[in-house]
Amino acid sequence: KVRMAHPLLLDDVAVDYPDVKFVMCHLGNPWFQDAAEVLYKNDNVYADISGLTLGDFTYEFERYLVQRVKDMILYMGDPGKQLMYGSDWPLVGMGPYVKFLDTLELSDEALECVRWRTAARLFRIPVPD
Known part of the structure; x- marks a missing residue:
């Protein structure tokens, strides 16, 4: 049921279990504004930028998504605090998502966090100095 995928449902468990880290898939698509509220309110919720398209982004759809994500x-x-790269590979190639991240016009630091640092921190992946 689509209603069971709504990001506001994640708010309930994130509040009830503040010591547990949660990952919201697909940026809460299509409920971007509600997803933003859940992320803003809960430091223990993260989101991946994946599953937004099946294949390459069309120009019109990419413009639509860029504005929603901005x-x-x-x-x-x-954005570097809770957003993470994702592509839903092998359903979608990695290239379209790498390009999509570039169109968001993030700072170099935020882009590095979204690309890998946030995931490394969340999943406790050791990062050499």
């Missing part, structure tokens, strides 16, 4: 970032604040 609105999310404006609302929630620092």
